[in-house]
Amino acid sequence: MDIKTKKRHIPALALVFAFASMLQACAGGSGDDKGASSPPASSAAPSSASASASAAPSESAAPSELAPYEVSIVYFGKPQPDDALVEAKLNEFFKEKINATVKLQPIASSDYKNRTELMMNTGEKMDLVFTASWLNFFGNVSKGAFVELDDLLAKYGQGIKDRLNPLYLEAPRMKGKLYAIPTNKEITQGKALTYRKDIVDKYQIPIDSINTMADLEPWMAKVKAGEPGIIPYYVAGGSGNFGGGFMMYETRGNYRPIGPAPAKTPMFLLDYKSSDEMKVKSVLDPEIVDINKQEVGLFRSFYEKGYINADAATSTTTVNDLQKEGKIWVQAATWKPGADIEMKLATDSKYDYVSHVVEEPIVTTDLAAGSMFAISRTSKDPDRAMMVLNYLHTDPYVINLFVNGIEDKHYKKVGENRIEPVADSGYNPGTSWVVGNQLLNYLKPGQPDDLYTSWEKFNNEAKRFPLMGFVFDEANVKNEITQMTAVVTEYQSIFTGAVKNPEKLLDERNAKLKSAGIEKVQAELQKQIDAWRAENKK
Amino acid sequence: MQARWKLFWKYRYLTLMIVPALAVLVLNNYLPMFGVFIAFKNINYIDGIWRSPWVGFDNFEFLFTSGSIWRIARNTVSYSLVFMIVNLLLSVAIAVAINEIRSRWLAKTYQTFLIMPYFLSMVVVSYLVYGFLNPEKGFLNHTVVEWLGMERVFWYSETAYWPYILTIVSAWKGVGIGAVIYIAAIAGIDPEYYEAAVIDGASKWRQIFHITLPTIRPVIIIITILNMGHVFNSDFGLFYQVPMNSGPLYPVTDTVDTYVYRALKELNDIGMSSAAALVQSVLGFALVLLTNASVRKIDKDQALF
Structure with missing residues (x-):
């Protein structure tokens, strides 16, 4: 009986497989069809009203020679109620100049990486795409997401080239080829301890002599005693941005992170002032282990004394939200000229801030590639995308329309380069640092007149990291990095102070990193650095 | 063959009725x-999924060379089994209890309240739990x-508390909906059995153990076999959101x-x-076959296939 039933199952199984392969054939067919049929869909029929009569002089071809084209712009920003109005205004401009229209596709920050990578995976049509070192730009380049830009920039991006600090264009390169155009703003950031000014004045805190977390301790004690509502030192260990031990390497030596940093936690460090052969140290190096242990021990003692918030391991509340409530008196922050005013504006102008820079700003590949636009390989007209980008970098009208909205509707002009935003106007995307040339943005209340000249000076004087331009290619060590990421995320909270015995856990973590293959990654990193230096004669 | 065709023709409308369900199954499952072949490829955007290079089993390496494989496999399987057993016992107990409630109105009310947590998103649940467990302001x-x-x-x-916390949360969230099936099964039992039992002087307990439970046994077995397929999968929300990814x-x-x-x-x-998902599915499939085979050994009529 049993044998019989089994036999009867065989044809049934065969049928399932036959059906399966049939479906596979179907799926294959439709896949190919898609590939073939999508291009016509996007190349719109030639319109009769192709060009307006005015032949505005432009750096590119005359509008009448260009077929109409819609340039989609995918960027990092919260969708606004008045996006459509701004888009219509932008279209008026681009229609006249280069017979193009634009399609604004803002994506909110929390979704941005996932959604854009999904779009890349499915091959959706995009033209200009916001990207950055912290959005896996180099990984996406190696997967072929973007087109090369050297020729396009030379042909249609002359205005960009004239205005950008040349250092900028050294960063977004892979194997020597350019894949993105950085947004023109401050090229690097220092790191600072930023204080609420009223507290500093009240307790007479000598901020210029506080250079490490340990220096802060006596003042934490004073603030804790005198200001019951304030958290002496706030740690958001549950947020995705928490990499652990902010600035510990920088304040305890000249180490700077290089290479892969899984879950934003540096794994490899380089003493950028040392004259030896650019030898990378990993977190397993005794000297680095020592720094790590001092730091986690210090944070643990802060936690035990009640200086750090009790929910430090899991808290996801942003510092900004707590600043608005007046609960923060000091925090580690990035610094550039005007940072204190920016922080005041970002937190409802409730308090004034003062900073003391504790980490010298130097230009690394990652920082110079911190905000950029690339052209997607799915673009049907990369030339036109570059032309649009060129206008965003050179034309004050267009870039201000993009970031500030429409005059008299979204902002009032109060000086030649100065505006007053209209409250609740329906357009406040906060994209100044995202798009085009920030140095052409109108100034907002509180920003000093010389803000942009001070940025230019800052950019020109910024010191370059010896490995500026170097990019690590992780293709050969993908498995190791995956495992290291898993280990790092497990032990991240030892840097918050909220866990017992952090020193012991650190040893445990390092042992696991070792078995995850950190040494293999280090060897690969060193090999690539040596090869890069030989090639670039550095 | 002739006879089969006749049978098919006779029931053609009934057969037609399974077409929509079949279509959904084919399209969704x-x-x-x-896509399984994606697990064996190194995908890049230019070549797309069809032309990207084959890499054999390279994509599986990270799972098996990692030192964590033992830990994650142990956690996944043991939690799944514990949840399965605890939720099964509680669901059946609730189903039986609700069945014994005289007032239909009360029975329906209890049932609704028990099902409610099932519809909460795990993110919401994680904050409810946080309300209890926050070290500074938490309820507990x-x-x-x-x-x-x-x-x-x-x-x-x-770590000591979490196996219990997770089990409690899982039960709180899943038991109500699990009980629905058993309530339906119990409702299908012929009341004559109970009448006969009452005449014979059987107590409530005897009725439950000798009529209710044996009658719904096939349903319990089917649900258990089907659940076995998910033993290597875990409720991501429960394990990621509820412990606050700590x-x-x-x-x-x-x-x-x-x-x-x-x-x-x-x-x-x-x-x-994809490689990781494929491993989970293959292991789950193997477990379903294994469970079914063992059920078959014990009692052939109860096996699923």
Whole structure:
């Protein structure tokens, strides 16, 4: 009986497989069809009203020679109620100049990486795409997401080239080829301890002599005693941005992170002032282990004394939200000229801030590639995308329309380069640092007149990291990095102070990193650095 | 053959009625299966999924060479089994209890309240749990822990409590909906059995153990076999959101799904993620076959296939 039933199952199984392969054939067919049929869909029929009569002089071809084209712009920003109005205004401009229209596709920050990578995976049509070192730009380049830009920039991006600090264009390169155009703003950031000014004045805190977390301790004690509502030192260990031990390497030596940093936690460090052969140290190096242990021990003692918030391991509340409530008196922050005013504006102008820079700003590949636009390989007209980008970098009208909205509707002009935003106007995307040339943005209340000249000076004087331009290619060590990421995320909270015995856990973590293959990654990193230096004669 | 065709023709309308369900099954469950080949490819955007290079089993390496494989496999399987048993016992108990309630109105009300948690998103649940467990302001630290005169507990860094917390949350959320099936099964029992039992003087307990439970046994077995297929999968929300993704808890909260998510979220490598999902599915499939085979050994009529 049993044998019989089994036999009867065989044809049934065969049928399932036959059906399966049939479906596979179907799926294959439709896949190919898609590939073939999508291009016509996007190349719109030639319109009769192709060009307006005015032949505005432009750096590119005359509008009448260009077929109409819609340039989609995918960027990092919260969708606004008045996006459509701004888009219509932008279209008026681009229609006249280069017979193009634009399609604004803002994506909110929390979704941005996932959604854009999904779009890349499915091959959706995009033209200009916001990207950055912290959005896996180099990984996406190696997967072929973007087109090369050297020729396009030379042909249609002359205005960009004239205005950008040349250092900028050294960063977004892979194997020597350019894949993105950085947004023109401050090229690097220092790191600072930023204080609420009223507290500093009240307790007479000598901020210029506080250079490490340990220096802060006596003042934490004073603030804790005198200001019951304030958290002496706030740690958001549950947020995705928490990499652990902010600035510990920088304040305890000249180490700077290089290479892969899984879950934003540096794994490899380089003493950028040392004259030896650019030898990378990993977190397993005794000297680095020592720094790590001092730091986690210090944070643990802060936690035990009640200086750090009790929910430090899991808290996801942003510092900004707590600043608005007046609960923060000091925090580690990035610094550039005007940072204190920016922080005041970002937190409802409730308090004034003062900073003391504790980490010298130097230009690394990652920082110079911190905000950029690339052209997607799915673009049907990369030339036109570059032309649009060129206008965003050179034309004050267009870039201000993009970031500030429409005059008299979204902002009032109060000086030649100065505006007053209209409250609740329906357009406040906060994209100044995202798009085009920030140095052409109108100034907002509180920003000093010389803000942009001070940025230019800052950019020109910024010191370059010896490995500026170097990019690590992780293709050969993908498995190791995956495992290291898993280990790092497990032990991240030892840097918050909220866990017992952090020193012991650190040893445990390092042992696991070792078995995850950190040494293999280090060897690969060193090999690539040596090869890069030989090639670039550095 | 002739006879079969006749049979088919006779029931043609009934057969036709399964077409929509079959179509959904094919579209949702079978069509996506062709994606399995992605697990053996190194996908890049230019070549797309069809022309990207084959890499054999490279994508599977990260799962099996990692030192964590033992831990995540143990957590996944043991939690699944514990949840399965606990939820099964509680669901059946609730179904039986609700069945014994005389007032239909009350029975319906209880049932609705029990099902409610099932519809809450895990993110919401995680904050409900956080309300209980927050070290500073949490409910537990301010009540029970205080009454017992204990020092406040840092719940999110103490592994000892989490196997219980997760089991409680899973049961709280899943038991109500699980009971629905058994309530339906019990409703289908012929009342004559009970009438006969009452005449014979059987107590309520005897009725439950000798009529209700034996009658719904086939349903319990089918549900259990089907659940076996998910033993290598875990409820991502439960294991990721509810412990607030707290690192010190990973020894007891890390499962295959959360591990894969953590390890791969920055790399965005669909080949490696597919590989992990394929391993889970293959193991789950093997378990279903195994369970079915053992049920078959014990009682052939109860086996699913």
